[in-house]
Amino acid sequence: MSSKKMLHLATFVVLVLGMSLTGCSKKTAMTAPQMNASEGAGVPEPLETEENGIMEGRTSGPMVPVYFAFDSSKIEGEQMQRIGINANFLKSNPNFNVRIEGNCDPRGTQEYNLALGERRALSAKKGLIALGVQPDQLTTVSFGEEKLLLLGHDEISWAQNRRDDFVLIK
Numbered sequence: 001m002s003s004k005k006m007l008h009l010a011t012f013v014v015l016v017l018g019m020s021l022t023g024c025s026k027k028t029a030m031t032a033p034q035m036n037a038s039e040g041a042g043v044p045e046p047l048e049t050e051e052n053g054i055m056e057g058r059t060s061g062p063m064v065p066v067y068f069a070f071d072s073s074k075i076e077g078e079q080m081q082r083i084g085i086n087a088n089f090l091k092s093n094p095n096f097n098v099r100i101e102g103n104c105d106p107r108g109t110q111e112y113n114l115a116l117g118e119r120r121a122l123s124a125k126k127g128l129i130a131l132g133v134q135p136d137q138l139t140t141v142s143f144g145e146e147k148l149l150l151l152g153h154d155e156i157s158w159a160q161n162r163r164d165d166f167v168l169i170k
Helices: 003-022 078-092 110-130 155-161
Strands: 054-056 097-103 138-144 163-169
Touching (some): 078 110, 097 110, 110 138
Antiparallel strands (some): 097 163
16 A cells, blocks of 8 residues: 555545544533533432522522631521521421531541531521520531532632531431
């Protein structure tokens, strides 16, 4: 085979391989709900929540999550207003129960983050009770770094992961 034919054949193979690897169709952006376990998002799990929708984070609407500073379980500033929103909702709905889920960003050890998530959940519970919510409406759990919303390694992602979620339970 001549060198010219070999060059054409090699070019053809490269083009075919290139097209098969890149594809020609328009691809949609991958969002968290579309990801599967093989892509690092974890396995979907049932949460036994009321079917009234998730508004922000993993919090059941119309409640809102509470966010924390790095390495802190103290509820500060506008986050106190968020506790107030949740307290008003729960006081208006005394038959509803909520699970307060403490979450952390992925920095720190697993044990440390579980303890910090617990302190965060207990801090929110204490704040809700101080505003008149009945203690028997509230349970707490710490997920530490196990339920990340954003998988990035930047301050925006970490800030979104440092939160308490308020999930209505049956």
